[in-house]
Amino acid sequence: MPDALAKRLIFGTLVLLVVIVLSLPTIVVLGASFTAGNIIAFPPEGFSLKWYEKIALAADLRNAFGRSLLVALVCTLIALPAGTLAGLAFAKYRLRFTTVLQTYLLLPFTVPLIGSGIALMLVFGQMRLLGQVWPVGLAACIINLPFMIWAVSSSALGLDPDLEWAAQSCGAPPVSTFLYVTLPAVMPGVISGGLLMFILALNEFLVSLLLTDARTVTLPVQIYNSIRSIITPDLAAVSVVFIAAAAFFVFVLDRLVGLDIFLKSK
Amino acid sequence: MKAQQRGSTVTETTTIPAVSVRDVDCVFGTHKAVDGASFDLHKGRFLTILGPSGSGKTTLLRMIAGFERPTRGAISINGVPVGAAPPHKRAIGMVFQRLALFPHMSAEENIAFPLIMRRFDARTIPDRVARYLDLVQLGPFARRRIHELSGGQQQRVAIARALVFEPDLLLLDEPLAALDRKLREEMQLEFRRIQHELGVTTINVTHDQREALVVSDEVIVMDKGRIQQMAPPTETYRAPANSFVAGFIGVTNLIPATLLTANGSAVRVATPAGEWPGTWQGQTVPAPGDGVTLAIRAEKLRFAPKDTALAGVDHSCSATVADLIFEGERVVYEFSLERAPNRTIRIIDANPAEHSLLARGAHVTLGFSAKDMLVFPT
Ligand SMILES: Nc1ncnc2c1ncn2[C@@H]1O[C@H](COP(=O)(O)OP(=O)(O)OP(=O)(O)O)[C@@H](O)[C@H]1O
Ligand SMILES: [Mg+2]
Numbered sequence: 001m002p003d004a005l006a007k008r009l010i011f012g013t014l015v016l017l018v019v020i021v022l023s024l025p026t027i028v029v030l031g032a033s034f035t036a037g038n039i040i041a042f043p044p045e046g047f048s049l050k051w052y053e054k055i056a057l058a059a060d061l062r063n064a065f066g067r068s069l070l071v072a073l074v075c076t077l078i079a080l081p082a083g084t085l086a087g088l089a090f091a092k093y094r095l096r097f098t099t100v101l102q103t104y105l106l107l108p109f110t111v112p113l114i115g116s117g118i119a120l121m122l123v124f125g126q127m128r129l130l131g132q133v134w135p136v137g138l139a140a141c142i143i144n145l146p147f148m149i150w151a152v153s154s155s156a157l158g159l160d161p162d163l164e165w166a167a168q169s170c171g172a173p174p175v176s177t178f179l180y181v182t183l184p185a186v187m188p189g190v191i192s193g194g195l196l197m198f199i200l201a202l203n204e205f206l207v208s209l210l211l212t213d214a215r216t217v218t219l220p221v222q223i224y225n226s227i228r229s230i231i232t233p234d235l236a237a238v239s240v241v242f243i244a245a246a247a248f249f250v251f252v253l254d255r256l257v258g259l260d261i262f263l264k265s266k
Numbered sequence: 267m268k269a270q271q272r273g274s275t276v277t278e279t280t281t282i283p284a285v286s287v288r289d290v291d292c293v294f295g296t297h298k299a300v301d302g303a304s305f306d307l308h309k310g311r312f313l314t315i316l317g318p319s320g321s322g323k324t325t326l327l328r329m330i331a332g333f334e335r336p337t338r339g340a341i342s343i344n345g346v347p348v349g350a351a352p353p354h355k356r357a358i359g360m361v362f363q364r365l366a367l368f369p370h371m372s373a374e375e376n377i378a379f380p381l382i383m384r385r386f387d388a389r390t391i392p393d394r395v396a397r398y399l400d401l402v403q404l405g406p407f408a409r410r411r412i413h414e415l416s417g418g419q420q421q422r423v424a425i426a427r428a429l430v431f432e433p434d435l436l437l438l439d440e441p442l443a444a445l446d447r448k449l450r451e452e453m454q455l456e457f458r459r460i461q462h463e464l465g466v467t468t469i470n471v472t473h474d475q476r477e478a479l480v481v482s483d484e485v486i487v488m489d490k491g492r493i494q495q496m497a498p499p500t501e502t503y504r505a506p507a508n509s510f511v512a513g514f515i516g517v518t519n520l521i522p523a524t525l526l527t528a529n530g531s532a533v534r535v536a537t538p539a540g541e542w543p544g545t546w547q548g549q550t551v552p553a554p555g556d557g558v559t560l561a562i563r564a565e566k567l568r569f570a571p572k573d574t575a576l577a578g579v580d581h582s583c584s585a586t587v588a589d590l591i592f593e594g595e596r597v598v599y600e601f602s603l604e605r606a607p608n609r610t611i612r613i614i615d616a617n618p619a620e621h622s623l624l625a626r627g628a629h630v631t632l633g634f635s636a637k638d639m640l641v642f643p644t
Contacts, residue, residue, distance in 0.1 A: 165333055166366035168353040170380035170427065184370040
């Protein structure tokens with residue numbers, strides 16, 4: 001009995017520590033954004049919404065946020081069909097291309113972002129695409145696509161291998177089989193992959209830094225540029241808006257497919 | 267026409283078989299998964315394909331369903347060669363080994379899917395789905411998602427989905443293999459009931475010989491891609507076509523031997539434990555000197571404590587009890603023969619309650635009847 005108690009104590013303490021460490025940055029930023037003072041500080045001096053007012057009125061921040069949303073949208077729209085088909089193919093033909101595909105899927109962890117960023121900068125420069133916003137979305141998609149493929153293929157691998165045959169024996173021709181059976185069955189993977197791509201593109205910094213200029217700057221790059229001059233609490237406020245946006249998408253995810261789907265095996 | 271089909275009895279057969287398989291091969295690379303399979307199955311019959319793992323059962327079923335193309339040979343359904351018709355153009359319902367239910371649909375949506383795909387009149391679909399939900403006793407569970415149903419209930423959804431469009435043929439690929447024994451036996455009888463009620467021609471694949479004997483009108487035993495025998499269950503059991511079938515069905519002692527003399531079907535063979543009588547089962551005339559296999563069913567042997575006379579046996583020999591397995595309603599004894607101690611003979615004692623069990627090492631006399639000692643060419 002005392003053994004079980006000790007176990008629970010240790011386990012509880014560990015969980016508490018992890019939760020604190022994980023949420024600390026959010027709490028600090030959240031607190032700092034409501035300060036009434038003029039410098040970033042935690043705990044905040046007083047309470048005010050003046051920094052939120054300031055960022056809401058700052059046209060450059062608002063435009064940058066709009067561009068970030070556009071980048072995320074472009075990235076997601078490309079990733080949805082490309083990643084879904086690739087993920088399904090990976091799950092279905094896993095015997096044939098395993099090694100090649102696995103190497104590809106590991107790329108985001110092996111090639112430093114600065115490397116892929118410079119490569120994309122060269123290619124896009126050559127194609128005269130720089131100076132526009134949508135190529136940044138394309139770049140974010142290229143870099144992060146393996147996450148989408150992963151989400152879809154892990155969803156597809158959990159399916160019964162005879163599922164498509166079952167649809168055919170019900171009288172469904174190949175296109176109907178795909179539309180009414182295969183696609184809906186991997187929809188949890190498609191949705192979570194799509195939202196992941198959206199959030200990753202929204203937050204994408206390093207590659208955007210290389211691909212944007214003053215006219216096409218995205219929000220993370222804009223924040224970075226501001227830090228280089230002076231650090232004021234409006235940056236904390238921007239970060240909070242950012243975090244809120246991400247939280248919103250997680251909420252949408254939960255509403256659409258239910259987070260428990262990702263915690264269960266099937 | 268469809269309506270008449272319902273409720274028809276198994277004895278009603280037409281001249282055109284519901285399924286006809288002619289000289290079908292299926293080759294993967296250099297491996298012949300199915301080798302020269304031929305059989306006819308008449309309308310309304312329940313056929314079970316039985317065989318060890320890798321014997322080609324699933325491959326044969328997939329060729330009938332259209333998922334695999336025969337390398338050679340022809341398959342006809344209701345007299346029409348199906349040739350290269352894709353699976354969705356064949357009127358075949360199938361229950362898969364892992365069921366393959368659609369996870370994003372409810373029970374009733376799963377059952378309605380074939381009706382929608384096969385363009386049934388939309389107004390009739392709800393009634394028909396309800397009828398089949400009742401048939402498999404799932405009425406109250408119609409709205410549940412698949413993962414909210416128990417294993418047996420999922421099984422029933424899969425059966426209803428395969429039957430709801432009144433297919434010409436129902437294929438079952440070991441759908442009961444994953445269930446525990448009690449539920450499996452329950453579902454076997456359920457299959458039988460539904461099949462009788464609808465009169466649909468059925469081909470069932472299984473590992474479970476009990477299932478094959480319980481539910482089928484016909485049994486095909488397969489080994490190494492070849493059909494070894496097709497016969498009604500009683501015949502498969504009583505008159506196996508060869509030593510493989512004899513050994514595969516039931517608990518059978520197989521003893522390699524050499525043919526000594528033959529007088530019609532009465533033969534004498536040389537076994538490791540001496541000269542024994544037997545009954546010739548081969549199609550050819552037995553030739554002395556040939557290698558043969560002696561097959562004796564475990565329940566056809568008799569035994570008695572040593573020095574007790576066994577009446578009405580054609581041959582007897584001495585043995586000791588090497589092992590015994592108590593299974594409740596029966597006991598399986600393993601005897602080691604005195605003249606060939608390395609060879610064990612298994613005997614089933616079906617009435618263990620009526621007398622005391624023998625102990626390991628006890629000496630006994632075994633008794634054989636020549637008519638139960640089946641001699642097959644090797
Ligand atoms: N797509 C395939 N490619 C290559 N070989 C195959 C393929 N499908 C089956 N085989 C081989 O054909 C043989 C028969 O397989 P099949 O699945 O028909 O056996 P089975 O009798 O259904 O066995 P089990 O009882 O284990 O299901 C096996 O040796 C198998 O390895
Ligand atoms: Mg099989």
